[in-house]
Amino acid sequence: MSDTDGKKPLGMGGAPRSGQVKQSFSHGRTKSVLVETKRKRVVVPKPGASGSSSGATHLGDPSKRPAGITDAEMERRLNALKAAKAREAEDAARRAEEERQREEDRQRRREEIEAKEREERERVAALAAKAEEEQRLKAAAEADARRAEAAKNAPSIPEAPSRAAAAAAAPPSSKPGLPTPRKTDREREDRDRGAKGKEDNRRGGKLTLNDALSGEGGRQRSLAAMKRKQEKARQKMMGNQRAEKQFRDVRIPETIVVSELANRMTERAADVVKSLMKMGMMVTMNQAIDADTAELVIEEFGHRAIRVSDSDVEQVIQHEQDKAEDLLPRPPIVTIMGHVDHGKTSLLDAIRKANVVSGEAGGITQHIGAYQVRTESGTLLTFLDTPGHAAFTSMRARGANVTDIVVLVVAADDAVMPQTVEAISHAKAAGVPMIVAINKVDKPGANPTKVRTDLLQHEVVVEAMSGDVQDVEVSAKTGAGLDNLLEAIALQAEILELRANPNRAAQGAVIEAKLDVGRGPVATVLVQSGTLKRGDIFVVGEQWGKVRALINDKGERVEEAGPAVPVEVLGLNGTPAAGDVLNVTETEAQAREIADYREKAAKDKRAAAGAATTLEQLMAKAKADKDVSELPVVLKADVQGSAEAIVQALEKVGNDEVRVRVLHYGVGAITESDVGLAEASGAPVIGFNVRANAPARNSAHQKGVEIRYYSVIYDLIDDIKQAASGLLKAEVREHFIGYATIKETFKVTGVGMVAGCLVTEGVARRSAGVRLLRDNVVIHEGTLKTLKRFKDEVKEVISGQECGMAFERYEDIRQGDVIEIFEREEVERKLD
Known part of the structure; x- marks a missing residue:
């Protein structure tokens, strides 16, 4: 079909049409673009159909109705359809109304914001114009004053007015070629108006494509710059009032970090660093400066420097004396001391009616236990149970320093022992009263009188010996005398009048x-x-x-x-x-x-x-360390007191040749870091009442580090002593086994000088050592190269027989010399 037929060409939408579309970009930019549009396809209904109403028509037609639908059901469905369409129309209308109201609200807020900004700009411009006008008037007044001063000092001869004076006297309109004040103001207003227009455009936030491509206007000020300008104008209008700087008292120690100094002055760290750089110190904010430099910086910023010592930080701890009316009675602190295995813990066990001894390894107390006991009379007592073993001397000393009363436990069958004497010394040094508890009086060999007599040697006179020290005979096993002991403690506490x-x-x-x-x-x-x-x-x-x-x-x-x-x-x-x-x-x-x-x-x-402070001390220390063998150990214990006691005991192990060096000791389980330290130093790891965790065990197994566990201090000290003894050099002992006299000397080819000897005493052995004596002076010590009997090589020659001897690398032998024959024996040494 062709166009000559009078019909439109084939196509879905007919011929294309041209149109314009406005595109919007960011920052308010827009652009118009030519586009082609196509017509929508129009569907023409067939004759007899009437759009949406046709549905209702054929639905009412029983021949076109779905099967099984009655007239009432069909009517109900039609009504529901109409109601749904009506609701949709109402919702659409409501949404349109809400959208219109929101748009109106946005438009109103936009206009209000624009109006406020416009008023702010006008106010700022008015203030700026007012300030410029005042500046201009002030400049004009100063110019008039200068002219008047110049006219007053000028000579009285009348002269023709100068060009400048004529110009100043002439009205503004008479000199159109010169820049008059009115013209200057107009030019300034034009510049301000142009800047204001640019600011308005910048605030508008819209940049068209043509403006961007044309490059007109150049670089514009940012919003932040505009806000800073407005803030300056606002401060100028309000009189430029700023907060007054506060000057502070800055406390400075001997050294202080720059950032901490800035924090104490409430200044910027960058300003402090800048000030230090001006002084010639190139430091950062994380470096420390001395007190003198810090004081200069503080004075430069206007603050006051207060010098303090590092130890002044402890002044916050209260040390003031309590007033007498604030003091109230308090329970006495009783420390139980004595020799090991004299029954201290068992005595406290009987008082507390609890089993504490079973919890200690080996039946000895290795920790300081603190307990509170209430007596039958209602008195509250605080007991400290200290270990009695010699290794825990420092722990007992700490117990005596915090105690009020010392109960010295002495076994009736053992009397005064070394740790008993130490406990007496600690009690006297602490200046606390002492009560002697003579324990184990129920044993067959008990002799309390001997205990009292032995205490006299240490200036402890008990009441039974007409002294002032209370003594009580007790038995921790049977409980005899415990009430008397508690009464003695309560009596001593009452005498002391303990208050806090x-x-x-x-x-x-x-x-x-x-x-x-x-x-x-x-x-x-x-x-x-x-x-x-x-x-x-x-x-x-x-x-x-x-x-x-x-x-x-x-x-x-x-x-x-x-x-x-x-x-x-x-x-x-x-x-x-x-x-x-x-x-x-x-x-x-x-x-x-x-x-x-x-x-x-x-x-x-x-x-x-x-x-080491001097070179001589350093060399002496290096020499001493070279001569002394060390046994390094790494120690971990369950409590701090046990660790310190073990370290003190290990430091006493050794002599001038060998010593034990504790590389590290601490509290807690054995960790991988302990194993790593032990591996690097070739030391064993000692655990006292602690164990190694799983990673540490695996690491020790891989690295071959030995971990030894102990729960009794006796075993630990004995093992360390035995290990340290292995570092001692073996003692060499000499045993003289014979003497021989040289009767003749011979020169033998291939052998050298050979001595013909007669064994005069003992026996001569080829493996033995020899000394050559000439006039009873030792001139050579060595070993035998050969020992012959006639022409045969023999192992030994007994007394009264002749033999031939040759020395190893020595031939200066003479007739009449005496040969001393001896054997060496190495004996292993042990530490005491």
Whole structure:
């Protein structure tokens, strides 16, 4: 079919049409684009069909209705369809209305924002114009004043007015060629108007493609710059009022980090670094400077510097004396001391009616135990059970320093022993009263009188010997005399009138410390004054912490502990040393600062003690270390007190030739780091009441590091002694076995000088050592090269027989010389 037929060409939408579409881009840019559009396909219904109404028509027709649909059902469906269409129309109308209202709200807010910005710009422009006008008037007034001063100082001869004066006197309109003030103002207003227009365009946020391609306008100011300009104008309008700088008192120690100095001055760290660079110090904010430099910086910034010492951080700990009216009675702290196996723990066991001895390895006490006991009369007593073994001398010393009364336990069948004497010395040094408990009086060989007599040698006079020291005969096994002992303790406590202030920050002493699996570092603390509460922040030695929990001697959790109450404290950041003092602080920062200072001081002290100050000392130390053999060990124990006691015992093992060196000791399980240290040093790892964890065991197995476990200190010390004895050089002993006299000397080819000898005493052996004596002076010591009897080589020649001898690498032998024959024997040595 062709166009000549009068019909349209074939196609879905007919011929294409052209049109324009406006594209929108970011930042408000738009662009018009020519596009081609096609007509929509129009579907012409067949005759007899009427669009949507035709559906209703044929639905009403029973012949075109689906099967099984009645007239009533069909009517109901038609009504439902009409209702749904009506609802759709209402929803569409409602949505259109809501959209129109939202658009109106957006348009209204946009207009309000634009109006506010326009008012702000006009106000800023007015302020700027006012300021410029004032500046212009001020400049004009100054010019008039200068002209008047110049006219006053000029000579009185009349002269023709100058061109400048004429120009100044003439009206503005009379000199159109010169820039008059009115013309200058107009040019300034034009510039401001142009800048304002650019600012308005910048605020509009719309950049067309033509503007971007044409490059007109150049670089424009950013929104941030506009905001800064508005802020400056606002401050200028309000009188440019700024907050007055505050000057502070800055506390500076001997050294301080630059960032910390800036923080204390509340200045920017960059400004402080800049100030230091001006002084010629190229430092960063993380470097430390001395107090003199810090003081100069502080004065430059206008602050006041206050010099403080590093030790001043401990001044926050309260040391004031308690008032008499604040003191309340407190339980006495009783320490049980005595020789090992004299029944100290068994005596306390009988008093507490608990079995404590069974919990100690080997039946000896290796920790300091703290317990509270209430007597039948209602008196509360705090007991400290200290070990009696010689290795725990320092632990007993700490027990005596925190105690009020010492109970000296002496076995009636054993009398006074070395550790008993040490306990007496500790009690006297602490200046505390003593009560003598003569234990084991039920044994057949008991002799209490001998105990009292032996104590006289150490200036301990008991009441039975007309002295002032109470003595009580007791039996921990049968319980005899325990009531008398408690009465004696209560009487002594009443005489002492022990008082403390519970209403203050707590202070106490660490009796024992350990690293517990699952609970972390745990310290047994005996509160001496104040009340320790859960949640208190404290510092103890080089550690600090916050009381997470308090556990009494019965294993119960308590909220607080008053004076003379022993508790286990949880919440430390590390394991303290036994004997450290616990002090409660106000803030966590104070506690951390004090702990850091103490740790640094202890580290410096250790470094100073181990360093040689002069070259001679360094050489002497190197020579001494070279001559002494060392047995290195790595030690881990369950509690701090045991670790310290073992270290002290190991330091006593050895002599001038060999010694034991503890590379590292600590509290807790044996870890991989301990195994690594032991491998690097070739040392064994000693575990006292602790075990190695699984990674440490695997590492030790792979690296061949020996791990030894002990639970009794006797066995540990004996094994270390035996191992150290192996480093001792064997003792060489000489046994003289014979003498021979040289009768003749011979020169033998291939052998050298040979001596014809007569064995005068003992026996001559070929493997023995020999010395050549000439006029009873030793001129040679060596070994025999050959020993012959006639022409045969023999092993030995007895006394009275002749033989031939030749020395190894020595031929200066003469007739009449005496040969001394001896044998060497190596004897292994052991440490005492």
